[in-house]
Amino acid sequence: MTRVRVTAPHTAQGIPARTPGQRIPNQRTAGPLESREAAQDSEVGQVFVRSLIRSQLRLALVVAGGFLLILAAFPLVLVLVPGLAESGIAGIPFGWLLLGVGTYPVIGLSAWLYVRTAARNEARYRDLAGEQ
Amino acid sequence: MRRATATWLANNDSGNNLPACGGDRVSAGVALAAIAVVTVATAVIGFYGLRISRTTSDFYVASRTVRPWWNASAIGGEYLSAASFLGVAGLILLSGTDALWFPVGYTAGYLMLLLFVAAPLRRSGAYTIPDFTEARLASPAVRRVTSLAVVTVGWLYIVPQLHGAALTIRIATGLPSWVGSVAVVVVVCLTVVAGGMRSITFVQAFQYWLKLTALAVPILFIIFVLAGNETEPLAAPAANPTGAPPAGLYQNVSLLVALLFGTLGLPHVLVRFYTNPDGHSARRTTLIVLGLLSVFYLFPTAYGLVARVFAPGLARAGQPDAMVLLLPGQLLGGVAGDLLSALVVAGAFAAFLSTTSGLVVSLAGVISQDVLGGSVRGFRLAAVMAVVVPLGFAFMTDSLALAGSVGLVFAFTASTVCPVLLLGIWWRGLTDAGAIAGMLTGGVLCGGAMVVGAVAGTGQTPPWLAQPAAWTVPAAFAVMVVVSRATAHRVPASMPRIMTRLHTPERPLATER
Numbered sequence: 001m002t003r004v005r006v007t008a009p010h011t012a013q014g015i016p017a018r019t020p021g022q023r024i025p026n027q028r029t030a031g032p033l034e035s036r037e038a039a040q041d042s043e044v045g046q047v048f049v050r051s052l053i054r055s056q057l058r059l060a061l062v063v064a065g066g067f068l069l070i071l072a073a074f075p076l077v078l079v080l081v082p083g084l085a086e087s088g089i090a091g092i093p094f095g096w097l098l099l100g101v102g103t104y105p106v107i108g109l110s111a112w113l114y115v116r117t118a119a120r121n122e123a124r125y126r127d128l129a130g131e132q
Numbered sequence: 133m134r135r136a137t138a139t140w141l142a143n144n145d146s147g148n149n150l151p152a153c154g155g156d157r158v159s160a161g162v163a164l165a166a167i168a169v170v171t172v173a174t175a176v177i178g179f180y181g182l183r184i185s186r187t188t189s190d191f192y193v194a195s196r197t198v199r200p201w202w203n204a205s206a207i208g209g210e211y212l213s214a215a216s217f218l219g220v221a222g223l224i225l226l227s228g229t230d231a232l233w234f235p236v237g238y239t240a241g242y243l244m245l246l247l248f249v250a251a252p253l254r255r256s257g258a259y260t261i262p263d264f265t266e267a268r269l270a271s272p273a274v275r276r277v278t279s280l281a282v283v284t285v286g287w288l289y290i291v292p293q294l295h296g297a298a299l300t301i302r303i304a305t306g307l308p309s310w311v312g313s314v315a316v317v318v319v320v321c322l323t324v325v326a327g328g329m330r331s332i333t334f335v336q337a338f339q340y341w342l343k344l345t346a347l348a349v350p351i352l353f354i355i356f357v358l359a360g361n362e363t364e365p366l367a368a369p370a371a372n373p374t375g376a377p378p379a380g381l382y383q384n385v386s387l388l389v390a391l392l393f394g395t396l397g398l399p400h401v402l403v404r405f406y407t408n409p410d411g412h413s414a415r416r417t418t419l420i421v422l423g424l425l426s427v428f429y430l431f432p433t434a435y436g437l438v439a440r441v442f443a444p445g446l447a448r449a450g451q452p453d454a455m456v457l458l459l460p461g462q463l464l465g466g467v468a469g470d471l472l473s474a475l476v477v478a479g480a481f482a483a484f485l486s487t488t489s490g491l492v493v494s495l496a497g498v499i500s501q502d503v504l505g506g507s508v509r510g511f512r513l514a515a516v517m518a519v520v521v522p523l524g525f526a527f528m529t530d531s532l533a534l535a536g537s538v539g540l541v542f543a544f545t546a547s548t549v550c551p552v553l554l555l556g557i558w559w560r561g562l563t564d565a566g567a568i569a570g571m572l573t574g575g576v577l578c579g580g581a582m583v584v585g586a587v588a589g590t591g592q593t594p595p596w597l598a599q600p601a602a603w604t605v606p607a608a609f610a611v612m613v614v615v616s617r618a619t620a621h622r623v624p625a626s627m628p629r630i631m632t633r634l635h636t637p638e639r640p641l642a643t644e645r
Contacts (some may be wrong), residue, residue: 050633056635057558060247065483067243071236092437099232104426107243111422114247116417122412122637129636 011111045129052125067110074098137201139213160277166478170342171319174485177335195292200413206333207404209340210490211238211421211483212428213289214296217343217483219534220429222398222452224436230384231436234539235429236386241542244423246418246574249396252557260497261402261549268556270624271564277571279502282399283518284575285541287496288628290488291529292537297452297484300524303454304477313526317482317519320489323516324496327580333407339486340424346479350460350472354438357464365441383599384623387539390601394542397549400490403497404485410638435459451535456480492518494515529586540582543601547574551608555636556618562612563622568613578604 078084078095089095136571184494216238223231258264261282266275294313301312357380395401408414439446442460448454457480495518496511504510548571555562555570581600585593596603 014592018361034506046628046632049636051627053558053631053635064247065243067240071240093595095229096232096433096437099229100429100437103236104239104429107239107424108422111246113418118251119412126637 048125048129052121054123056118059114059121063110064116067106070106071103076104139278151508160305162215162286163477166474167301167304167481170478170481171315172231173338174319174323176334176483177338192349198410199596200240200417200420200548202333203336204424205337205340206355206429207336207401207421207474208418209336209338209343209422209427209486210400210404211237211242211487212340212483213487213538214293214480215240215534215538216428216432217480218234218296218299218453218456219292219346219536219538221432221435221439222534223454223455224433225439225455226452228436228440229485233387234391235432238395239393239422239425239429240388241391241393241476242418242422244392244394245401246415246422248554249402250405250418253402253553254405254408254414255411255634255636255638256630257633259403259406260494260501261397261399261499261553262494262502264550266554268630269562269567269629271567274552274564274567276502277568278549278552279498281575282498283495283551283573284579285397285545286399286498286518287493287522287525288541288544289400289538290491290519292524292534293484293488293491294523295529295537296480296534299451299453300457300477300480300484303451304473310527313523316488317523318386318486319485320492320519321516324492325512326491335337336486336490339482340428342482344424344428344431345477346475346482347428347435347456350476351431351434351438353472354460354463355434357547358438358442362550370379380595382593386543386595386599386602387603390543390546390599393546393605394544394600395551395552397545398542399498399549400487403494404490412528412637432456434645437503438463486501488519539599540585543599543604544578544582546601547578547604547608550605551612555609555612558619559613559616560631561616561620561623563616563619564624565619565622566612566614566616569615570608571609574604574608577607 018058084094089097216235220231220234220238223234234353253264255265256267258267262278268273294316297312297316298309299312301315302309326458405414406418408417409596435456439459443455443459446452446458446462457473460476461469463469464472466570492515496515498514499517500510500514501508503515551570551574552562552567556567578600581597582602585597588597
């Protein structure tokens with residue numbers, strides 16, 4: 001990948017880190033959503049931001065869609081495979097195990113995959129927009 | 133103690149179906165002691181926090197310095213309400229695998245929150261949901277409508293907590309129901325007014341682990357004893373203890389829509405994300421929360437299954453929500469039953485206290501900023517306002533099934549706050565007019581369905597009214613998009629800057645180079 005040299009004004013000094021607990025809620029009319037992004041106002045900066053948002057949205061939708069498909073498949077399997085719901089391990093019917101226990105690892109795995117990939121997307125954005 | 137049984141049976145005309153044994157009540161003295169211990173522990177941790185919260189920022193969001201593990205435990209503690217602690221197990225006892233969608237939905241709702249909301253909302257830097265919508269859409273009118281929705285959601289959500297407290301007090305001690313609701317309100321007011329969010333964080337974290345212990349220890353002990361005695365099952369897990377018809381496909385899907393989309397709009401859940409130092413840690417916190425919730429929900433499921441197999445009579449007694457409280461006494465009896473019952477009562481009380489105080493903190497944040505000017509004194513006054521109104525509601529209404537009424541609150545949230553959050557974070561085209569129109573549409577449709585359902589009574593409403601999320605949520609989204617498109621000239625000029633802020637990582641990591 002070729003690196004694009006960005007000549008946005010912010011890159012020289014970077015953006016000062018905020019110290020936590022400084023903001024006062026009374027000042028909300030000025031809007032808490034300011035200042036950090038002023039630097040990314042340039043046209044090129046906006047292109048990077050748009051592509052970051054798109055890739056994060058695509059990631060979220062893919063993970064959500066995949067999870068919902070698996071979730072929908074659980075009851076479907078129980079309906080389609082006769083006798084499966086009643087057979088069980090240690091006296092616990094399989095239908096209960098699948099829905100009551102089996103869904104949680106799927107949720108956890110989806111979440112972990114998402115957090116990892118989202119952080120990677122952000123790292124790529126930093127590479128593109130933040131580095132000189 | 134006899135009075136406890138008598139009061140409870142008098143409240144259930146079908147109470148004669150109870151198996152004749154001493155296990156249908158909780159020992160009053162031990163239960164009261166357990167409640168007292170939870171209350172005192174809550175107060176002590178709350179007052180300990182008082183010493184370190186001094187500034188306005190401390191009061192609102194604990195200065196955003198809470199560590200992920202603390203924060204995750206606190207989120208778990210706040211989220212696991214009366215519905216999760218009592219309602220889910222009761223519903224599983226009643227309707228078997230159909231009710232398993234409740235715990236799955238409650239947990240999966242957090243996954244949706246992680247995917248679509250957690251990091252951007254933290255990066256917005258706003259304190260409350262109305263703060264966020266106002267800044268995103270540059271419109272005070274949107275702020276007012278969002279505040280209205282948030283306060284409605286919070287009030288509606290506190291009511292079932294108070295109902296749960298009333299039920300627990302009645303069953304555990306035989307005292308009148310109102311004592312339970314009032315006790316929760318007083319304790320919550322004292323802790324919130326005293327310490328704000330900082331002490332709330334410690335209180336909530338403590339209460340997650342208390343709730344987990346209080347559910348896990350008794351059921352594990354019960355399973356151990358049942359297995360040791362080789363107790364014969366009374367019924368098959370698939371057997372229907374009440375003969376009520378199972379839920380249809382529509383109801384299950386609609387419930388799942390409500391739970392998946394409702395979670396990410398809950399005010400007390402969202403306010404927690406502001407206590408993370410940055411967007412990435414907001415995600416990590418959510419990941420931990422998902423683990424904590426997954427572990428927790430194994431236990432209501434186990435209660436439901438054990439009760440279905442070994443104590444199906446509890447379902448016919450008319451108060452399935454009380455099953456978790458009664459099961460240890462019913463299956464074990466004696467001193468062990470009493471002690472374990474007391475532990476469950478303590479956990480249940482922790483659930484009411486933590487969810488109510490979480491809701492009160494976030495409501496007080498909204499009310500004090502919008503009405504009272506955002507000072508610490510205003511926050512305290514607002515906290516009292518936030519809890520007195522639902523107390524009145526709780527006195528006027530009867531307790532429905534807890535998990536069911538909380539499910540309706542999720543449907544309302546999913547139809548009002550959720551669309552404006554999701555579209556606000558991900559869609560550049562959202563306008564103030566679209567947001568207001570969509571929130572009002574969702575609120576009126578879902579609120580209307582809830583009112584009609586409440587007037588008609590349970591069992592009389594058709595599924596599409598009893599479980600409205602499947603059509604009210606798409607309606608709210610559709611109206612929001614269509615009106616925004618029609619008023620595209622109203623997209624605020626600040627939009628690109630704010631979208632940048634929501635989605636870009638906090639710092640260019642100067643420290644790493």
